[in-house]
């Protein structure tokens with residue numbers, strides 16, 4: 221049985237944090253994640269898209285109980301002139317949903333199917349990050365159960 | 381030996397494609413990746429960050445020899461009124477570099493170290509997407525060998 225998706229993972233304990241408008245030049249990502257690592261913040265997802273006019277947003281996820289620690293580490297680094305950002309947005313009302321599967325690589329339809337399944341339920345995708353064997357999205361936490369169940373059905377997995 | 385990073389993967393055959401400014405509402409991601417899947421475009425990375433004022437960019441990577449096919453699929457979908465974007469930017473001069481390791485999860489310092497290593501070589505990070513066991517970045521292709529060697533050294537891996 222060649223199922224491209226072998227499971228759906230989910231977590232409601234992660235917060236999404238975004239540094240709005242950081243400079244797009246070498247050293248900025250290191251200057252952001254160095255202090256977070258030193259402060260013992262357990263970073264999971266990291267998402268950075270292309271820059272426009274030399275600036276871009278940097279988003280990461282971390283446990284909701286580490287948001288204050290992360291904010292302090294970043295604000296301290298900003299006050300010390302090591303990093304600069306126009307805003308720091310923390311969103312603790314998210315859930316991370318991932319479709320996992322070894323066969324994903326050649327099944328670019330998996331992403332389309334996952335996104336279509338969420339869309340059919342009226343669930344907006346806030347953030348996307350993927351690797352060959354896993355597609356992760358952040359959605360509003362209130363939709364977590366609905367999303368997980370809909371994806372189990374769409375990919376014909378055992379009932380959660 | 382508890383090495384958080386067990387290997388560095390790289391590929392110069394992937395192109396970065398960005399749909400600039402898509403609407404941030406349910407169904408848009410499905411409307412983008414459905415046509416790409418139908419056209420047989422092998423999507424690898426997908427990156428979407430938070431929206432601002434209801435719009436966001438959608439970036440994905442695909443084999444450089446499928447860029448024309450992807451552009452046609454997206455332009456056809458746009459002409460048919462299924463999706464809307466303000467621009468479509470293809471960049472074939474990139475390389476994908478990934479640090480891979482099972483122990484990453486608890487080592488949020490791995491990201492900081494990887495970004496610092498690239499920054500020390502003056503390499504700008506264009507895009508970032510991560511999952512628990514893998515951190516992937518897109519950089520200018522001309523820096524691929526430099527980046528891979530520097531990361532091998534930083535994480536004390538066998539010479540490439």
Ligand SMILES: C[C@@H](O)[C@H](N)C(=O)O
Nearest residue numbers: 245246247248249505
């Ligand atoms: C934005 C950030 O990734 C920057 N481009 C860097 O290389 O550090």
Ligand SMILES: C[C@@H](O)[C@H](N)C(=O)O
Nearest residue numbers: 345405406407408409
């Ligand atoms: C931008 C896109 O991801 C949109 N939010 C969707 O859910 O489809």
